Amino acid sequence: MKACIKTENGKTEMMDVPIPEAGPGEIVVKMSMCTVCGSDMHFLDEYASELLAFAYPGIMRPEGLPMGHEGVGTVHAVGEGVRKFKEGERVMSSCFVGCGSCHECMSGDLGVCSGGGRVLFGCQAEYYAVPFADQSATKVPDSVSDEHAILASDIMSTGFGAIERGEGGLGSSVAVFAQGPVGLMATAGARALGCGLIIGVDTMDDRLEVSKKFGANVTINAKEEDAVTKILQLTGGGVDVAVEAVGTQATFEAATRAVRRGGVVSSIGVYGLTPQISMPTMAPSFLHRKVVTTLCPSGADRMEYLMGLLEYGDINLEPLFTHKMNLDDMAKAYDLFRDKTEGVLKIAITP
Numbered sequence: 453m454k455a456c457i458k459t460e461n462g463k464t465e466m467m468d469v470p471i472p473e474a475g476p477g478e479i480v481v482k483m484s485m486c487t488v489c490g491s492d493m494h495f496l497d498e499y500a501s502e503l504l505a506f507a508y509p510g511i512m513r514p515e516g517l518p519m520g521h522e523g524v525g526t527v528h529a530v531g532e533g534v535r536k537f538k539e540g541e542r543v544m545s546s547c548f549v550g551c552g553s554c555h556e557c558m559s560g561d562l563g564v565c566s567g568g569g570r571v572l573f574g575c576q577a578e579y580y581a582v583p584f585a586d587q588s589a590t591k592v593p594d595s596v597s598d599e600h601a602i603l604a605s606d607i608m609s610t611g612f613g614a615i616e617r618g619e620g621g622l623g624s625s626v627a628v629f630a631q632g633p634v635g636l637m638a639t640a641g642a643r644a645l646g647c648g649l650i651i652g653v654d655t656m657d658d659r660l661e662v663s664k665k666f667g668a669n670v671t672i673n674a675k676e677e678d679a680v681t682k683i684l685q686l687t688g689g690g691v692d693v694a695v696e697a698v699g700t701q702a703t704f705e706a707a708t709r710a711v712r713r714g715g716v717v718s719s720i721g722v723y724g725l726t727p728q729i730s731m732p733t734m735a736p737s738f739l740h741r742k743v744v745t746t747l748c749p750s751g752a753d754r755m756e757y758l759m760g761l762l763e764y765g766d767i768n769l770e771p772l773f774t775h776k777m778n779l780d781d782m783a784k785a786y787d788l789f790r791d792k793t794e795g796v797l798k799i800a801i802t803p
């Protein structure tokens with residue numbers, strides 16, 4: 453089968469490798485759609501192979517790292533002990549797979565599993581294996597598109613999670629710093645969860661346009677005006693929830709200053725190789741403030757709820773897909789995603 457493999461930092465190659473076999477607890481999925489995500493860029497550009505081999509033993513192939521953690525498809529093979537799935541069923545899984553029985557999984561946080569769970573790898577291939585399938589995968593209802601299922605596997609769960617864990621709800625005011633794909637999902641999540649004033653902040657006008665489509669009432673181009681000052685004016689003292697959705701000191705700090713006293717800073721950005729972030733102690737909200745960080749809420753239960761929302765809720769996240777490509781064009785997809793040109797947000801990649 454064809455698979456996208458990271459051969460060295462910043463470089464992928466399409467290679468011919470064997471179709472994975474379904475080990476105990478695993479399913480092998482025939483991919484119908486996969487995509488590129490910001491986290492893939494961290495794996496591709498920032499983390500050395502030795503570090504990856506250490507962090508994910510058993511994942512690295514002799515040729516390199518099998519790329520991709522967001523995928524949807526049909527069950528091709530079912531491993532020993534799997535109870536929920538049969539061949540031919542349409543399935544998706546969360547981008548983190550968890551064992552379902554360690555302390556963290558039992559508390560509902562499958563994304564931080566300490567019992568062998570990890571990031572899913574290898575979705576950018578014709579076939580990929582999903583470990584801990586019963587705990588981490590779910591069937592996709594017929595009416596839910598591949599695009600929606602893929603978003604649920606990571607960035608929808610993360611973006612919506614930022615609002616849920618930030619305690620945003622009916623009527624809450626929310627500011628989302630950065631309207632890249634994950635930030636846009638936080639904006640859409642705030643709208644879906646019944647928040648009031650939603651403010652989208654970015655430096656790219658085309659992203660701010662999409663932000664309005666996903667529910668922002670006000671958008672601020674941070675290149676043209678000071679976002680924090682404007683938010684404090686608009687809200688008379690800060691938002692209830694300020695979401696950090698890119699993973700930089702500047703946006704984290706802005707979120708900290710834009711939240712009201714007693715509000716919540718909800719951080720979902722991946723800080724990558726940023727060794728440390730700091731908080732301004734002179735911000736009005738410094739006392740009695742919550743800072744919540746969220747890694748993609750994961751696991752079969754979470755995925756089932758998101759499928760329910762996508763199936764029955766009045767929600768359309770598909771405008772996030774700006775490009776369609778073929779699996780053969782993975783290298784091009786990575787370049788486009790890295791350069792953020794052509795208004796790219798999400799790329800639907802089919803075999």
Ligand SMILES: [Zn+2]
Binds near residue numbers: 489490522
């Ligand atoms: Zn992702």
Ligand SMILES: [Zn+2]
Binds near residue numbers: 550
């Ligand atoms: Zn676990």
